[in-house]
Amino acid sequence: MFELSEKAQALREQVLAFMDEHVYPNEHLHHEQIANAENRWAPTAILEELKGKAKAAGLWNLFLPESDYGAGLTNFEYAHLCEIMGRSHMAPEVFNCSAPDTGNMETIARYGSPEQQKQWLEPLLAGEIRSCFSMTEPAVASSDATNISCEIRRDGDEYVINGRKWWSSGAMTTTCKIAIVMGKTDAGAEKHKQQSMILVPLDTPGVKIIRPLTVFGYDHAPHGHAEIEYDNVRVPASNMLLGEGRGFEIAQGRLGPGRIHHCMRTIGVAERALEAMCQRVNEREAFGKPLAQFDSIRKDIARSRLEIEQCRLLTLKAAHMMDTVGNKVARQEIAMIKVAAPSMALKILDRAIQVHGATGVCQDTFLAAAWAQVRTLRLADGPDEVHLDSIAKLELRNYPQTHARSH
Known part of the structure; x- marks a missing residue:
């Protein structure tokens, strides 16, 4: 159980070396660039530079288990690399292994249609865009996800989304282009078949970023956590993930x-x-x-x-x-x-x-x-x-x- 494969051990050593050479020495610069930026929600120059270096080194998308898209590591193997990345707040993004993008990429890879994968998964895997996950709501106890009240209503060839979400982590950054929104499609269905997940581009009319939320005073720029209003947001029916009631x-x-x-x-x-x-x-x-x-x-x-x-x-x-x-x-x-x-x-x-x-x-x-x-x-x-x-x-x-x- 404790032995790593040669491939995983080699990647572990590479990640350790990359952290020592590139990540730890640039943490202070990353924070300086955030503090002095014209737009604190834009990715820092040093972060983009290090992403390029990590990609060139083959230390990229390591998280997807047994996948054609990633390094093909098991959860056990990737866990050892994940611990190393966790030592620095900026490191997971450097390797394109940061939440919520990891979960969103895995979701689209596993449950998305070929068209959804082409439009959204590929640029996420390339590190060209980022994403957020809109599940939690301010008006209900979202620890019980059956409480979620955001409405996703079918209207012809479209779905109309109405609701307010918060703690959509990553939504503040300028490179965040897509949200996976969880909402209710059928209030009369069996308890765990009422909810669905749908892809909502953040530039869709009716999507409004209300405010950034702070964590004990930290706003976590340029990533950020957003409160978002979805007001009569219309997206194609093809944006539904897997199908209604599968949330x-x-x-x-x-x-x-x-x-x-x-x-x-x-x-x-x-x-x-x-x-x-x-x-x-x-x-x-x-x-x-x-x-x-x-x-x-x-x-x-x-x-x-x-x-x-x-x-x-x-x-x-x-x-x-x-x-x-x-x-x-x-x-x-x-x-x-x-x-x-x-x-x-x-x-x-x-x-x-x-x-x-x-x-x-x-x-x-x-x-x-x-x-x-x-x-x-x-x-x-x-x-x-x-x-x-x-x-x-x-x-x-x-x-x-x-x-x-x-x-």
Whole structure:
């Protein structure tokens, strides 16, 4: 289970080298270019430059498992690369492996028509455009996706879309051209057959970006998270993905790999935080001795290493199960890692912030921004509570109910 193929190991070494040579040295420049840009929502010059270098190096679209479009890696193999990319906020996009594009590309590759793939998948795979996923709504509890009220109504050869979405991550960037919108096509159908997914170009009349949303004050430019109004938006009927009432089916196929990616990237963040913590405590002194000699700090370092290793093993197990027995059988493990990884990383980031003191909460390290970003993952793709409920239900199936004996 733990061995990588020669191909995957070679790609892992290439990604490590590329990160050292190109990504880490340019993180500060990337942030400078965002801060000084005329349009903060446009991709930075350094990001576009590094994308070209990654593509030329063959480190491109590595995420699509067993696909003609990508590197043909399994979920387990790609997970190792995903962890490395997760160490830098800009890295996934450099390799064209960033959310929500990965999930959207996989969706169109798996469920899209040849025409949809030609129009939207090909430019996404080329890194020429970006995309967003419009599911969450401000007016309903979207953790229960059956609540979604956005209407997708058939009108002749078109569908008419009306509704308001938010947290459409990536919609703010100038290169975002297409949204996958989840909405209701038949309110009278069986509960999980009411929803559909449809492709909506963002330049369609009636699509209005209301505002960017911030995460603990960070707007995550140039990517961004948008609130979007769809007001009598008309698109061709051929833009429907897979067919009416297939939205939940698509969502289940889309979210499994995406959760593996999120969790492995999060483990990468935690590794980098632990690395920063160890470097800091070796360099700083307080009360006449290095911070590394304080017992409480040593215990925090030890606990951090334990927690990272436990979470990585659980995540790799889930990826291995997805490859060998499928997403449905692995659904408990997938739910478990979605709860475990963000909580683990938040604890380690908090410890790293603490040993950095005032430096840890300002822009001079990646720690504060990373904490804010990871905290959102306890909500994204379903809040912890939903996953915990699913884990418990699956666990209880192993213990059939028995009636209490009468005494």
